[in-house]
Amino acid sequence: NAGVTQTPKFQVLKTGQSMTLQCAQDMNHEYMSWYRQDPGMGLRLIHYSVGAGITDQGEVPNGYNVSRSTTEDFPLRLLSAAPSQTSVYFCASSRRVGAGNTEAFFGQGTRLTVV
Amino acid sequence: AQTVTQSQPEMSVQEAETVTLSCTYDTSESDYYLFWYKQPPSRQMILVIRQEAYKQQNATENRFSVNFQKAAKSFSLKISDSQLGDAAMYFCTRGGADGLTFGKGTHLIIQP
Numbered sequence: 001n002a003g004v005t006q007t008p009k010f011q012v013l014k015t016g017q018s019m020t021l022q023c024a025q026d027m028n029h030e031y032m033s034w035y036r037q038d039p040g041m042g043l044r045l046i047h048y049s050v051g052a053g054i055t056d057q058g059e060v061p062n063g064y065n066v067s068r069s070t071t072e073d074f075p076l077r078l079l080s081a082a083p084s085q086t087s088v089y090f091c092a093s094s095r096r097v098g099a100g101n102t103e104a105f106f107g108q109g110t111r112l113t114v115v
Numbered sequence: 116a117q118t119v120t121q122s123q124p125e126m127s128v129q130e131a132e133t134v135t136l137s138c139t140y141d142t143s144e145s146d147y148y149l150f151w152y153k154q155p156p157s158r159q160m161i162l163v164i165r166q167e168a169y170k171q172q173n174a175t176e177n178r179f180s181v182n183f184q185k186a187a188k189s190f191s192l193k194i195s196d197s198q199l200g201d202a203a204m205y206f207c208t209r210g211g212a213d214g215l216t217f218g219k220g221t222h223l224i225i226q227p
Contacts, residue, residue, distance in 0.1 A: 033214050033215075035215075035217075040124075040219060041219060042119075042206060042217035042218055042219045042220055043160075043206070043215070043217045044217070045213075045214040045215070045216075048213065048214050056213070058213075058214055088158065090160060092160075092215075097148060097165075097167075097210075098146060098148060098167060098169075099146055101146070101147060101148045101210050101211060102210055102211075102215075103148065103150070103162070103165065103210065104150075104160075104162075104210075104215055105162075106159070106160035108157075108158065108159055109158045109159070109160075111158075
């Protein structure tokens with residue numbers, strides 16, 4: 001089973017360039033999200049989606065765009081890369097557990113370096 | 116802001132011994148979930164164990180168990196019979212409809 005597939009695994013960008021991190025899930029989950037992981041910071045929520053056509057901001061949304069045209073895909077766009085966006089990015093797909101709660105399954109992460 | 120605090124940046128344990136990782140959290144919700152995720156050097160985030168807040172019984176998964184103290188908002192992870200493969204970053208996480216809130220993690224070292 002594929003689960004959550006993230007591409008690419010590694011990427012180097014120059015300041016000002018744009019790019020899209022791809023995320024696809026085959027578990028038919030309504031909820032998907034993007035996190036970034038910085039040293040000593042744990043993971044922080046960038047954007048999330050509770051279903052196709054619905055997205056919302058998380059804790060650190062500035063500099064990133066998302067869209068959700070299908071249940072399966074949730075790409076993350078960096079509009080104009082900055083060195084502060086150097087990080088490891090994780091996409092997660094979540095199933096509902098209990099009332100209003102979710103359990104996340106993560107992709108393998110993308111290590112992004114902005115020079 | 117609803118926070119998760121892991122006060123041990125790094126822990127070390129001898130192989131085959133038991134270690135406990137600490138976690139406290141803050142929430143205004145009455146129904147929520149708590150998780151421990153493991154991140155080995157491969158970077159993959161792996162779900163270790165899950166606790167539902169309305170269940171008083173502590174969750175157990177093989178060598179992994181939790182001590183959930185709801186009133187104290189405490190959620191510690193106990194690893195019994197530690198193995199070299201347990202070496203990793205461990206993240207305490209609170210779940211919610213708007214995403215997960217992570218602690219900063221505890222780096223677990225297993226001494227052979």
